[in-house]
Amino acid sequence: xxxxxxxxxxxxxxxxxxxxxxxxxxxxxxxxxxxxxxxxxxxxxxxxxxxxxxxxxxxxxxxxxxxxxxxxxxxxxxxxxxxxxxxxxxxxxxxxxxxxxxxxxxxxxxxxxxxxxxxxxxxxxxxxxxxxxxxxxxxxxxxxxxxxxxxxxxxxxxxxxxxxxxxxxxxxxxxxxxxxxxxxxxxxxxxxxxxxxxxxxxxxxxxxxxxxxxxxxxxxxxxxxxxxxxxxxxxxxxxxxxxxxxxxxxxxxxxxxxxxxxxxxxxxxxxxxxxxxxxxxxx
Amino acid sequence: xxxxxxxxxxxxxxxxxxxxxxxxxxxxxxxxxxxxxxxxxxxxxxxxxxxxxxxxxxxxxxxxxxxxxxxxxxxxxxxxxxxxxxxxxxxxxxxxxxxxxxxxxxxxxxxxxxxxxxxxxxxxxxxxxxxxxxxxxxxxxxxxxxxxxxxxxxxxxxxxxxxxxxxxxxxxxxxxxxxxxxxxxxxxxxxxxxxxxxxxxxxxxxxxxxxxxxxxxxxxxxxxxxxxxxxxxxxxxxxxxxxxxxxxxxxxxxxxxxxxxxxxxxxxxxxxxxxxxxxxxxxxxxxxxxxxxxxxxxxxxxxxxxxxxxx
Numbered sequence: 001x002x003x004x005x006x007x008x009x010x011x012x013x014x015x016x017x018x019x020x021x022x023x024x025x026x027x028x029x030x031x032x033x034x035x036x037x038x039x040x041x042x043x044x045x046x047x048x049x050x051x052x053x054x055x056x057x058x059x060x061x062x063x064x065x066x067x068x069x070x071x072x073x074x075x076x077x078x079x080x081x082x083x084x085x086x087x088x089x090x091x092x093x094x095x096x097x098x099x100x101x102x103x104x105x106x107x108x109x110x111x112x113x114x115x116x117x118x119x120x121x122x123x124x125x126x127x128x129x130x131x132x133x134x135x136x137x138x139x140x141x142x143x144x145x146x147x148x149x150x151x152x153x154x155x156x157x158x159x160x161x162x163x164x165x166x167x168x169x170x171x172x173x174x175x176x177x178x179x180x181x182x183x184x185x186x187x188x189x190x191x192x193x194x195x196x197x198x199x200x201x202x203x204x205x206x207x208x209x210x211x212x213x214x215x216x217x218x219x220x221x222x223x224x225x226x227x228x229x230x231x232x233x234x235x236x237x238x239x240x241x242x243x244x245x246x247x248x249x250x251x252x253x254x255x256x257x258x259x260x261x262x263x264x265x266x267x268x269x270x271x272x273x274x275x276x277x278x279x280x281x282x283x
Numbered sequence: 284x285x286x287x288x289x290x291x292x293x294x295x296x297x298x299x300x301x302x303x304x305x306x307x308x309x310x311x312x313x314x315x316x317x318x319x320x321x322x323x324x325x326x327x328x329x330x331x332x333x334x335x336x337x338x339x340x341x342x343x344x345x346x347x348x349x350x351x352x353x354x355x356x357x358x359x360x361x362x363x364x365x366x367x368x369x370x371x372x373x374x375x376x377x378x379x380x381x382x383x384x385x386x387x388x389x390x391x392x393x394x395x396x397x398x399x400x401x402x403x404x405x406x407x408x409x410x411x412x413x414x415x416x417x418x419x420x421x422x423x424x425x426x427x428x429x430x431x432x433x434x435x436x437x438x439x440x441x442x443x444x445x446x447x448x449x450x451x452x453x454x455x456x457x458x459x460x461x462x463x464x465x466x467x468x469x470x471x472x473x474x475x476x477x478x479x480x481x482x483x484x485x486x487x488x489x490x491x492x493x494x495x496x497x498x499x500x501x502x503x504x505x506x507x508x509x510x511x512x513x514x515x516x517x518x519x520x521x522x523x524x525x526x527x528x529x530x531x532x533x534x535x536x537x538x539x540x541x542x543x544x545x546x547x548x549x550x551x552x553x554x555x556x557x558x559x560x561x562x563x564x565x566x567x568x569x570x571x572x573x574x575x576x577x578x579x580x581x582x583x584x585x586x587x588x589x590x591x592x593x594x
Contacts, residue, residue, distance in 0.1 A: 041384060041385050044384075044385065045387070045426040046426060046427055046428035046452070047426060047427055047428045047429045047453060048425050048426035048427065048429075048453070048510065048513060049425070049426075049513035049514070050426060051426075052513050069384040069385070070384075073286075074290065075285070075286045075287035075290050076287075079384055081384075082384045104290055106384075107290050107291050107294040108291070109382050110294065110298070110380045110381065110382060111380070111381040111382065111383065111384060112294060112297055112298060112344050112381075113344070113347055113348065113351075113381060113386055114297070114340060114343055114344055114347065116290075116293065116294075116297070116340060119286065119289055121286065123285065123286050124286045127286055151331075151336055151339040151340065152325045152326075152336040152337060152339070152340065153325065153326045153328075153336075154289065154324060154325065154326065155323075155324065155325070155326055156284055156289065156324075189328075190328065191328065191329070219330040219331055219335070220330065220331060220339070222339075
């Protein structure tokens with residue numbers, strides 16, 4: 001189950017995000033880490049230190065690419081320059097799969113640099129799936145789409161978020177990067193049962209799982225990636241791997257980043273749940 | 284309503300400037316009440332109105348892009364002051380929103396925009412423009428392309444008057460009217476130590492930077508912003524060096540570049556050969572030269588540039 005066509009039949013374990021404050025620690029201490037996730041856009045450049053660091057990391061570690069601005073759900077055309085640069089990076093890293101978000105963020109060539117929520121309509125699902133196929137065919141690696149945290153819902157939506165996710169991945173025949181923290185955040189912001197969401201996801205399409213922390217405000221929760229993972233999110237993670245089996249798992253920590261050890265220790269807590277889960281069990 | 288129509292409408296609201304109190308404006312993009320505008324697209328819930336839900340994205344957008352500008356242009360921020368810098372960035376980003384998939388390019392049009400909108404920098408016009416140019420050069424030098432460098436030996440082997448040399452794409456040449464390099468280094472050094480400094484130390488440093496900006500006198504300098512061992516450096520160069528490197532950058536032969544470099548030079552004719560030799564040796568050691576690619580016969584440069592345009 002975990003090694004499937006959506007993660008290129010790999011069997012990755014627990015990884016963490018490669019972040020600048022940890023570069024020195026990683027390169028000098030060479031800690032044992034199963035794999036690192038990089039933000040693709042940070043390395044889609046012509047030269048300089050970021051690529052030099054990446055090349056050194058690639059000599060010793062496995063790297064998976066995660067993007068933040070492909071905007072599969074934007075109604076406009078795909079940015080060819082973006083695609084070309086992304087493909088160059090895919091060749092450099094040898095990433096087994098590429099992920100980005102099920103969202104939109106650009107209109108008429110103007111970028112918001114945010115992960116804006118989709119209206120859950122059949123038209124949007126069709127457009128999004130078409131773009132995912134286009135990107136996958138161009139990059140020649142499997143693509144996984146990640147569910148985002150959201151703070152707003154549209155009147156025009158014709159289905160739930162999980163129904164929309166299913167509609168898109170079936171049409172695109174792509175994988176899912178299941179972010180259980182995002183499911184938790186959105187469930188609190190939109191009053192739905194997160195387990196209903198988890199139980200509705202096609203387990204055989206889950207290529208990877210994200211876990212993270214968030215921030216609570218008086219009237220809503222924000223996906224800030226600046227705290228440890230809370231227990232309710234671990235419970236969702238537990239359920240997700242009960243269904244999908246051992247799956248490549250990544251802890252996101254992007255703001256107020258603590259020491260490397262603290263981030264890695266937090267990620268390795270996932271082992272508690274993985275140990276209790278039999279390989280390849282889908283429920 | 285189509286996906287494209289919804290996204291256009293929501294993006295207009297998300298990218299509309301915030302109020303002074305960093306809230307969403309009460310009047311929407313097309314002059315109608317924002318409450319009605321938001322309610323047309325967004326559902327309310329038991330805790331938040333449609334307006335409040337859309338406002339979360341509106342605020343996130345501006346917090347993100349303004350933080351990115353402050354990170355990229357700390358020198359300009361020091362020159363203008365925090366409040367004026369923030370107001371200027373809001374005006375700039377309203378007229379020139381990001382057109383790139385990466386925030387790295389957010390300030391790409393800032394110098395041009397400031398030249399067209401000089402009121403934002405009216406008190407320190409030249410100083411501000413010089414600082415923007417330096418900070419943008421800093422960004423480009425940091426991650427610009429590096430081609431395989433020619434070594435000093437390569438230069439000796441191929442020395443000929445009609446030889447062409449290209450300057451590495453990551454080397455940026457600047458003619459400036461203020462010594463903004465020192466000022467920027469001071470500002471950046473202050474930023475680097477902020478985490479470890481007490482509030483009192485930060486306050487003193489801020490006052491010191493403000494005093495320094497106020498006192499900074501014009502003094503023409505020539506700079507090469509370049510990269511060595513993956514760190515960016517500001518290297519002051521002579522006017523002749525600047526002319527020579529600029530000429531090489533535009534594809535002139537070495538012979539022609541040298542002629543241009545000494546057109547208005549005060550360097551005595553007898554010293555020029557040694558001057559050139561020393562300069563070339565230094566630049567070769569720094570890895571600034573690469574051999575230009577030979578043009579492929581029949582290659583149409585227009586078609587080539589069309590391929591790399593945004594699709």
